Amino acid sequence: MSVANLPLSEAQLPQVLKLPAAEQPLHRLAEVRELQGVSRRTVARRLGTGVAQVKHEEHASTDLPLSRLYEWQEALEVPVGELLAEAQEGLARPVQQRAQLVRIMKTASAISERANHPSLKRLAQNLIEQLLELMPELEGVGPWHAVGKRRRRDELGIAAERRLSDDVFFELAD
Numbered sequence: 001m002s003v004a005n006l007p008l009s010e011a012q013l014p015q016v017l018k019l020p021a022a023e024q025p026l027h028r029l030a031e032v033r034e035l036q037g038v039s040r041r042t043v044a045r046r047l048g049t050g051v052a053q054v055k056h057e058e059h060a061s062t063d064l065p066l067s068r069l070y071e072w073q074e075a076l077e078v079p080v081g082e083l084l085a086e087a088q089e090g091l092a093r094p095v096q097q098r099a100q101l102v103r104i105m106k107t108a109s110a111i112s113e114r115a116n117h118p119s120l121k122r123l124a125q126n127l128i129e130q131l132l133e134l135m136p137e138l139e140g141v142g143p144w145h146a147v148g149k150r151r152r153r154d155e156l157g158i159a160a161e162r163r164l165s166d167d168v169f170f171e172l173a174d
Helices: 029-036 040-047 051-058 066-076 093-114 118-134 166-173
Strands: none
Touching: 029 051, 029 066, 029 093, 040 051, 040 066, 093 118
């Protein structure tokens, strides 16, 4: 008789197996997203979905298909293994260090962008250059945003994509 066929009593089952499925964490999407310093809105944009869907999928008990986890992996730029729930382990050391460097780069970029004094601007620029020496892929990481996402002059918001019926303009004229 194999071990798999042996009858087990409730007391012999491991504690994890006793938990209802809804209580067992299946993934760490929210935790990894926060450690990476990425907003839900940014993830939603990268996944091509809404913020409400991202929030729903972030619940640790939400059962997601593997294909969706790979989409999250691309959006957060981490190994897919880091998204899976494990026994109380943090992110792998290289991923933690990358997340820390990204946050420092965002801070240095924000200081450089908002600095009014030339010497402070120069210090921030030196810090940015040193960070790029450590991790060249930080090139293009923008500053923390004070409110929402800043758009470049060549970018239009969603309001520009909406079409208004001609009736709106006639109502205004009356």
